[in-house]
Each structure stands twice: as structure tokens, then as C-alpha cells.
Amino acid sequence: xxxxxxxxxxxxxxxxxxxxxCFIVVRVDGKGFTKFSELHGFxxxxxxxxxxxxxxxxxxxxxxxxxxxxxxxxSDEYSFVLAPSTALYGRRTSKIVSVLxxxxxASYVRWWGEHMGADAPLRATPAFDGRAVCxxxxxxxxxxxxxxxxxxxxxxxxxxPYWCLVKSGATPSEAQRTLAGSDAGFKNELLFSRFGINYNxxxxxxxxxxVVVRARERFVAKVREDGTAVERERGxxxxxxxxxxxxxxxTERPETLA
Ligand code: ATP
Ligand code: ATP
Ligand code: MG
Ligand code: MG
Ligand code: MG
Ligand code: MG
Numbered sequence: 001x002x003x004x005x006x007x008x009x010x011x012x013x014x015x016x017x018x019x020x021x022c023f024i025v026v027r028v029d030g031k032g033f034t035k036f037s038e039l040h041g042f043x044x045x046x047x048x049x050x051x052x053x054x055x056x057x058x059x060x061x062x063x064x065x066x067x068x069x070x071x072x073x074x075s076d077e078y079s080f081v082l083a084p085s086t087a088l089y090g091r092r093t094s095k096i097v098s099v100l101x102x103x104x105x106a107s108y109v110r111w112w113g114e115h116m117g118a119d120a121p122l123r124a125t126p127a128f129d130g131r132a133v134c135x136x137x138x139x140x141x142x143x144x145x146x147x148x149x150x151x152x153x154x155x156x157x158x159x160x161p162y163w164c165l166v167k168s169g170a171t172p173s174e175a176q177r178t179l180a181g182s183d184a185g186f187k188n189e190l191l192f193s194r195f196g197i198n199y200n201x202x203x204x205x206x207x208x209x210x211v212v213v214r215a216r217e218r219f220v221a222k223v224r225e226d227g228t229a230v231e232r233e234r235g236x237x238x239x240x241x242x243x244x245x246x247x248x249x250x251t252e253r254p255e256t257l258a
Contacts, residue, residue, distance in 0.1 A: 018091045021084050022134035023141045026100045030076030031127040037076075039123055040116070044167075045159035046206040053115035054078060055239045057107040058212040062237045064103060069256055072145050072244065074152035074209035076128075078104065081141065081256075093132050101130030138257040146245045152209040160202065161187045164195045204241035211240045213253065 018024050030036060042050050051073075058071040058078050067086040072079045080100060082088065089095035105128045112122050135141040158179060165175035179187065191197040199207075214235035221232040242249050250257060 016093045019134045022136050024082040026132050027079045028104050028128040028130045033076035044163045055210045056111050059237045060107045071212035097130045097132050208241045
């Protein structure tokens with residue numbers, strides 16, 4: 001194709017790329033979801049429909065992008081881990097971040113009705129911000145994911161009694177004062193004695209967040225003429241609410257950190 005005299009402007013584009021050989025984490029986070037969740041009547045502190053919708057969008061991301069190894073989500077955020085060897089879009093930062101973020105956002109709108117139900121129409125346009133961070137090895141990647149899961153736990157341990165207090169008539173500042181500086185034991189005791197809630201019996205999705213993985217499953221690819229089955233393995237995208245801070249999760253899936 002003939003070059004136009006305008007084409008030199010292409011030289012002004014700056015293609016920042018993500019360091020070779022590092023894990024790439026792309027994290028998306030809902031823009032202004034404090035307000036967005038109120039506008040749509042999310043149950044506080046954990047609206048299960050909205051969490052399932054986030055998990056659904058993450059599954060769609062893993063199905064669309066084979067370079068994404070796993071995802072971890074909590075609240076209005078999701079982190080996606082790309083293989084250190086990925087050559088997706090030449091590892092260009094803006095391509096990777098913008099395509100994953102817009103794909104996630106579009107999925108959120110596309111699957112909203114299915115998860116939120118007919119009585120919760122979309123009343124505003126949801127947006128997500130996105131960023132990419134490189135982690136140089138398995139240890140720092142695991143620390144990153146542990147950081148997000150610890151954050152999920154700390155927030156949920158605070159938010160659960162906070163919303164119980166507010167729903168039972170306390171003002172937000174009264175609830176804040178009651179919980180200020182208290183340890184986990186105090187919060188759990190308050191939950192149990194005043195509201196009959198055993199923290200450890202709350203759904204794992206609330207306490208641990210969600211992990212999206214490619215689970216290996218064997219399936220019957222075809223049946224031979226003699227009636228015996230030909231089995232193959234395939235990766236099926238699955239949502240777990242597992243602990244990812246300890247070693248067990250990783251020992252079972254060594255390929256995730258390779
Ligand atoms: P920002 O644009 O800076 O991210 P934000 O208001 O989204 O602003 P966050 O720190 O991301 O701030 O907080 C997310 C908010 O969305 C929290 O207030 C949280 O309670 C709410 N939220 C997200 N998901 C849910 C859910 N499933 N159920 C109830 N509330 C939720
Ligand atoms: P990439 O992901 O690299 O951008 P692409 O297939 O989107 O791949 P583009 O160079 O962006 O490549 O080209 C956009 C394509 O979409 C073209 O083939 C164009 O014909 C088609 N297209 C976009 N908008 C329209 C439209 N309004 N009507 C018809 N075709 C369209
Ligand atoms: Mg924020
Ligand atoms: Mg947010
Ligand atoms: Mg957030
Ligand atoms: Mg295009």
C-alpha cells in the first residue's frame with residue numbers, strides 16, 4: 001500500500017513493552033463501584049449475584065485468551081496472570097491492558113442480565129480501570145496473589161460486622177467506633193453473640209474470593225469399533241474458592257508457576 005505523507009506521525013507512538021521472562025499480572029477494578037453498587041442495590045457487604053457476574057467475566061477472559069493462566073477476584077477487581085513466555089501482542093503494555101480490560105467490561109455488560117436478574121436493570125455504564133505489573137519469579141507472583149487474598153480476608157472480616165451493625169440501626173460512625181482498632185477475635189465474637197453468625201461458616205466465596213483456573217479433565221474423545229473408549233485430556237475453565245496463600249493449591253498445579 002502506498003505511504004501517505006502523513007505516515008511519519010506513526011513514529012510518535014511509544015510502544016512500552018512488558019519485561020521479557022516475567023509473569024504479567026493485569027488487574028482490572030470497577031470504576032466508582034461504591035456508588036455503582038448502591039445504585040444497583042447490591043446486598044452489603046457481599047452481593048452474591050454481582051460476585052458471580054465477576055467470576056463469569058473472568059471465565060470468559062480465560063476462554064478467550066489462552067495465554068491467561070489463572071485469575072483471582074474479590075469485590076470489584078480481578079487479577080489475571082499471563083505466562084512469563086507469553087508473546088501476546090508482542091508484550092505491548094497498552095495492547096494487553098486495553099484489550100483485556102475492554103473484553104472484561106464488555107462481558108460484564110453482556111452477562112449482567114443473566115446474573116443480576118430481571119428486577120435489576122443496568123442503570124449506569126460500568127467501566128473498569130486496568131493496569132499491568134511484571135513479577136520476576138514465582139515467589140513474587142505468589143506474594144502478589146497472597147496480598148490480594150489477605151486483603152479480601154481483612155476487608156470481609158471488617159465489613160461483615162460493620163454491615164450487621166448498620167443494618168440493625170447503628171449509624172456508620174457508630175459502627176466504625178465499635179470496630180475501631182479491634183482484633184479478629186473481637187469481631188468474630190460480636191458477630192456470633194449479637195447476630196448469631198459464625199464467621200467461619202460464611203460462604204468461601206466471601207471469605208476467600210474466587211480463583212479461576214484451567215482444570216484438567218479427562219473425557220471420552222471417541223469410542224472405538226470394539227467399544228473401548230479413547231480418552232483425552234482437556235482444560236476446562238473452573239471457579240474455585242480456594243486458599244492460594246498456602247502451598248497446597250500450588251503443589252497441585254505446578255504448571256501454573258512454570
Ligand atoms: P475506584 O474507582 O477508585 O476503584 P471504588 O468505589 O470502586 O472506586 P473500590 O475500593 O474499588 O472503590 O471499592 C469497591 C466498592 O464496591 C466497595 O465499596 C464494595 O463494597 C463495592 N462492591 C463491589 N462488589 C460488591 C459486591 N459484590 N457486593 C457488594 N458491594 C460490592
Ligand atoms: P486487530 O485486532 O489487529 O485490530 P482487525 O481485524 O480489527 O484486527 P483492523 O485493521 O482494525 O483489523 O480492521 C478492522 C476491520 O473491521 C476491517 O476489516 C474492516 O473492514 C472491518 N470493519 C470495521 N468497521 C466496519 C464497518 N463499519 N463496516 C464494515 N466493516 C467494518
Ligand atoms: Mg481503587
Ligand atoms: Mg473500584
Ligand atoms: Mg476495588
Ligand atoms: Mg481492529
